[in-house]
Amino acid sequence: MDVERIFREEYGRAVAVLVRAFRDIGMAEEAVQDAFAAALERWPVTGVPPSPAGWIITTARNRAIDRLRREASRADRHAQAALLLLSEQSEDEDAVEDDRLRLIFTCCHPALATPAQVALTLRLLGGLTTAEIARAFLVPEPTMAQRLVRAKAKIRDAAIPYRLPAEEDLPARVRAVLAVVYLIFNEGYTASSGDRLSREDLCAEAIRLGRLLVELMPNAPEAAGLLALMLLVESRRDARTGAAGELVPLPEQDRTRWNRALIAEGQRIVRACLRANRPGPYQIQAAINAVHADAASAGDIDWPQILQLYDHLLALTPTPIVALNRAVAVAEVDGPEAALAIIEPLDLDSYHLFHAIRADFLARLGRLRAARDAYDSAIARTGNAAEQAFLAAKRDSLAS
Amino acid sequence: MNQYLLSICYPAGAVPPSPEVLQAIMKNVGAVNQEMKAAGAWVFAGGLHGPETATVVRVKNGDVLTTDGPFIESKEQIGGICVINAADLDHALKWGAKLARAVTVPVEVRPLQSH
Numbered sequence: 001m002d003v004e005r006i007f008r009e010e011y012g013r014a015v016a017v018l019v020r021a022f023r024d025i026g027m028a029e030e031a032v033q034d035a036f037a038a039a040l041e042r043w044p045v046t047g048v049p050p051s052p053a054g055w056i057i058t059t060a061r062n063r064a065i066d067r068l069r070r071e072a073s074r075a076d077r078h079a080q081a082a083l084l085l086l087s088e089q090s091e092d093e094d095a096v097e098d099d100r101l102r103l104i105f106t107c108c109h110p111a112l113a114t115p116a117q118v119a120l121t122l123r124l125l126g127g128l129t130t131a132e133i134a135r136a137f138l139v140p141e142p143t144m145a146q147r148l149v150r151a152k153a154k155i156r157d158a159a160i161p162y163r164l165p166a167e168e169d170l171p172a173r174v175r176a177v178l179a180v181v182y183l184i185f186n187e188g189y190t191a192s193s194g195d196r197l198s199r200e201d202l203c204a205e206a207i208r209l210g211r212l213l214v215e216l217m218p219n220a221p222e223a224a225g226l227l228a229l230m231l232l233v234e235s236r237r238d239a240r241t242g243a244a245g246e247l248v249p250l251p252e253q254d255r256t257r258w259n260r261a262l263i264a265e266g267q268r269i270v271r272a273c274l275r276a277n278r279p280g281p282y283q284i285q286a287a288i289n290a291v292h293a294d295a296a297s298a299g300d301i302d303w304p305q306i307l308q309l310y311d312h313l314l315a316l317t318p319t320p321i322v323a324l325n326r327a328v329a330v331a332e333v334d335g336p337e338a339a340l341a342i343i344e345p346l347d348l349d350s351y352h353l354f355h356a357i358r359a360d361f362l363a364r365l366g367r368l369r370a371a372r373d374a375y376d377s378a379i380a381r382t383g384n385a386a387e388q389a390f391l392a393a394k395r396d397s398l399a400s
Numbered sequence: 401m402n403q404y405l406l407s408i409c410y411p412a413g414a415v416p417p418s419p420e421v422l423q424a425i426m427k428n429v430g431a432v433n434q435e436m437k438a439a440g441a442w443v444f445a446g447g448l449h450g451p452e453t454a455t456v457v458r459v460k461n462g463d464v465l466t467t468d469g470p471f472i473e474s475k476e477q478i479g480g481i482c483v484i485n486a487a488d489l490d491h492a493l494k495w496g497a498k499l500a501r502a503v504t505v506p507v508e509v510r511p512l513q514s515h
Contacts, residue, residue: 109487158489159492160489160490161490
């Protein structure tokens with residue numbers, strides 16, 4: 001029996017149902033934790049019930065009602081109101097999926113700051129403990145605890161609603177949810193410092209949330225696009241670092257170390273997105289990664305197709321970062337001189353990869369001194385030791 | 401039903417609008433107020449005179465002390481306030497957005513404590 005695993009899998013579902021019932025996140029969390037504590041005592045004796053989630057939800061609901069009754073008898077108006085609300089609700093277990101979706105939109109409400117959105121999503125839907133979230137984001141546990149308390153207080157006091165957003169707000173609100181999940185994934189993938197394992201956990205958690213979003217929003221092609229993008233990027237994790245933990249760039253990666261199962265799943269989703277033909281930035285980024293995954297070797301990469309996809313992405317999201325990444329494809333198709341001309345005017349001086357990519361173009365044009373200077377600029381702008389070592393090696397490989 | 405305070409925030413160094421622009425703003429604000437009233441959301445609204453017209457009173461050892469000037473010295477100013485009823489924050493933010501469009505400056509939406 002694995003209560004811990006069930007806890008991780010069912011926590012979000014149970015909390016979402018209880019939040020709908022009680023309209024109070026704190027009360028819902030307390031009740032669900034009570035129920036899991038009861039399960040830890042009971043299940044070793046009675047065995048795991050046929051529907052663990054159902055047992056947890058029912059137990060949590062009953063415990064919360066007991067508590068409300070005790071408080072209501074002490075003339076607590078809040079408790080009385082909650083009981084009244086509860087008596088008006090039917091027990092509709094089919095509504096559970098909608099409950100989780102509602103809770104996601106609450107966690108990612110634009111009235112909450114991004115760090116709070118991320119923490120709430122991981123806590124309430126991911127079932128991560130406050131300590132786990134604090135460790136993953138390299139902040140002290142009391143800081144993370146306070147962030148969560150403040151966010152929950154704002155949801156309660158400002159009456160941030162638990163419901164699906166209005167039709168006209170839906171596209172922007174879905175984008176906000178996807179951005180939170182992608183941010184969690186990138187936080188895990190960038191691995192700027194700290195405990196490596198917990199960072200990989202963060203990527204896995206983001207993918208789990210991505211799957212949940214696809215399940216809950218089957219008609220949102222960008223949710224599918226985000227999941228495919230994360231799967232395809234994750235498929236290269238093992239190949240991305242060498243034996244000594246050093247960074248291995250995509251063209252030099254050992255492709256036999258790519259995770260074929262993740263690639264197959266990601267490419268399947270990309271193909272479905274292409275058929276649905278409602279493109280968006282995540283789907284296009286996933287498609288770019290799918291083209292990379294298709295190539296048997298670095299020499300086989302279909303750069304013209306990648307450039308075409310970047311043209312499309314740049315039209316949808318005309319940001320300097322997209323222009324920079326597109327220039328990498330331009331360098332392969334039209335040569336480094338054309339690519340350099342594209343990136344020179346970009347306002348990305350503080351971004352280390354701008355300097356690294358510029359250095360690469362300069363080196364390919366034989367302008368070695370300028371290339372070495374650009375690598376130095378890149379090194380000065382990243383705090384990641386593996387990246388610094390990689391860039392220094394590149395710089396030193398350029399003979400004067 | 402919850403209540404929210406909508407504060408009209410004049411950023412530091414905001415240039416006072418010309419009479420024609422001000423007239424258009426007042427007309428638009430009047431329309432938003434009417435819309436709020438028709439929807440049953442409107443509780444109270446009013447524009448404020450400048451902070452230089454404010455007076456602070458405080459009680460010290462039982463004596464009332466009166467001093468010139470705003471309590472909070474700030475480059476940002478609250479130019480007016482509006483209290484509304486709204487079912488939840490999303491509804492309050494919709495009114496906040498309408499008001500911000502009318503006044504052409506940011507609007508802070510803040511819940512009142514329920515009693």
